[in-house]
Amino acid sequence: MTKTEIVIVGAGYSGIAATKMLSKKLKKNPDAHITLIDRHSYQTMMTELHEVAGGRVEPEAIQYDLQRLFCKRKNVSIVTDTVTTIDKEKKVVKTQQGSYSFDYLVLGMGGEPNDFGTPGxxxxxxxxxxxxxxxxxxxxxxxxxxxxxxxxxxxxxxxxxxxxxxxxxxxxxxxxxxxxxxxxxxxxxxxxxxxxxxxxxxxxxxxxxxxxxxxxxxxxxxxxxxxxxxxxxxxxxxxxxxxxxxxxxxxxxxxxxxxxxxGVKANSDAEKFDIPAARANRLVSNEYMQAKGFEDKGIYVVGDLVYFEESDKENRPTPQIVQAAEQTGLCAAKNILATINGTEKEAYKGKYDGFMVSIGSKYAVACVFDKYHLSGFFAMLMKHIINLRYFFDIRSGYYMFQYIMHEFFRIKNERNIFRGHTSRNSNVLWSVPLRIFYGCVWLVEAMKKVVGNGKVLQPSTWFGDGSWFTNTVAFPFEWLQPTSDATSGASQAAETAATATPDPTFGLSYAFGEEPMLVFKSMPDWFGSIMKFMMPNTEVALFMQKFMTLFEVALALAIIVGLFTWLANATTIVLVVMFCLSGMFYWVNIWFLFVAFALMNGSGRAFGLDKWVIPWIQRKLGNWWYGDVKSRYGEKS
Missing domain, CATH: 3.50.50.60 (FAD/NAD(P)-binding domain)
Known part of the structure; x- marks a missing residue:
């Protein structure tokens, strides 16, 4: 069977939207293939160009490499080239470097500034x-x-x-x-x-x-x-x-x-295509986004390039905004799919959920869903939310993360919505002593469970009484405790001894003579159910306490040497929360949580293995997941 070739010209908002939808819907169709052609190897977030022009962010903050956007789409080929002409009869797109046959063609080349002939x-x-x-x-x-x-x-x-x-x-x-x-x-x-x-x-x-x-x-x-x-x-x-x-x-x-x-007009390259044009040289389409006069040739026009008068909006042409660009691209994609699948086409109906404009990094005005009017901080926050939603729509977690880093954490001169509070650069060198100390704290506590009542400097005395490596369950969970008479007597003795000690006193640091207070005196029922599921009997509990001890040793060593420090400290936070809920953690040690949060800020990059290990892993994973990122894709002779 002959392949169905779909060529999309332009990797702007409309072209990306159309390519994403077609790629997803045709994933199980081995006879369909999509070629995305753009003169650049990246998509530019056009709505944020002012941030680069105004010195707020660097160019890479709003450039999204096409290979990273489509790396796992086997039915998409990316081509970095410039379209020169279109042979509409033979259905061939000609570029500076080659030519591409098509069954369906989507023109989404965008617009360009309109100077209205003003001299100079x-x-x-x-x-x-x-x-x-x-x-x-x-x-x-x-x-x-x-x-x-x-x-x-x-x-x-x-x-x-x-x-x-x-x-x-x-x-x-x-x-x-x-x-x-x-x-x-x-x-x-x-x-x-x-x-x-x-x-x-x-x-x-x-x-x-x-x-x-x-x-x-x-x-x-x-x-x-x-x-x-x-x-x-x-x-x-x-x-x-x-x-x-x-x-x-x-x-x-x-x-x-x-x-x-x-002002804005259609991309001047489109003048060569000999397709009927309207105001500002925009190419005219019907309600299905098909180019006027070439409906039978499978040619569609989308984005800023298209001129379509919307009957439900007083016959005004589709606005040259991001929402319209994406929606026209999706409309064209749906109608190509309808033709391939033999179903009914869908007419374009624009739905624009409001407008917003930012004035610098800290102020904006917005109208959302045509009824909610915002200004200042909340309008600016809404703009960031909408930008983040765009990355969700195109399924790019990588660039969502990059956007967050550039807009909130790497901004210089306090030029972000939080007025610089989230972007204060500090030298992680000063956290090295804290990192080593914190790792040692975990190592000492873990070694206590190994050594028990033995002597630290005499390994032959380890793993005896008091160690978590004996056959005695250390977890204070009710269902794991022995129920013999002897045990009952021991429990009564422990209760008697407990009555002789002072009442626990709340405090965030130990004071001499006080009994420290547990974060949770007893384990919540819901958490108890989870623990009982994880450790239903003595055999599992004995395995878990040995495993936990070794895990804590490994965790401590990783923090000390600065290896995977973000993950290691995040894990200590989870462990502390679990210890708190288990009724095994005191308020005087709650500082564990806050130190762990502080050390997650790249503390292993200074005098730590993360300085070499993390970049190496990022390179390897990046090459494996995204392939070889290039400045030009799909060169064709």
């Missing part, structure tokens, strides 16, 4: 629509501020420190928000005053953030004004020069940095 934008302005754009803006700002700091001409200096963002949509406002956060650090690094750096938003419309509810937009505008951002509304830019811009009113604003975020 291409030559003197900066756009923010790719990783290259973001890095270029970042480097230009750092260089410009450094030069301005030593510029003797005051007028030129002021122009260099005047940063203008054209456009007050999500991208423009998020970009100026990053500059708000960044300017203090830029000023400090270059020995100038933060107030010397001027930020400005220029908008052609009479209002800003026009996709937001007016109350939400007003909150954003109030915040921007409070932070010293100048907002010029109803002021179209008609010309951009190297050292100034010109407004429609004729006013000239001196600046060496204009960041243009005023």
């Amino acid at each position: 934008v291409k030559e003197h302005g900066f756009t923010l629509w790719s990783m290259d754009d973001a890095i270029k803006i970042r480097e230009h700002i750092e260089r410009t501020v450094a030069l301005a700091a030593v510029e003797p001409d005051e007028a030129k200096r002021n122009a260099m420190l005047n940063f203008v963002v054209c456009g007050s949509g999500f991208t423009g406002i998020e970009m100026v928000g990053e500059l708000i956060d960044w300017k203090d650090r830029l000023a400090k690094n270059n020995k100038i005053k933060p107030e010397d750096i001027n930020l400005m938003v220029v908008e052609a419309a009479p209002t800003i953030l026009n996709m937001l509810d007016r109350n939400d937009a007003a909150k954003a505008e109030k915040y921007l004004t409070k932070k010293g951002v100048s907002i010029l509304k109803d002021m179209p830019i008609v010309e951009v020069n190297e050292d100034h811009i010109v407004l429609k009113s004729g006013e000239k604003i001196p600046t060496h940095t204009l960041i243009w975020t005023a």
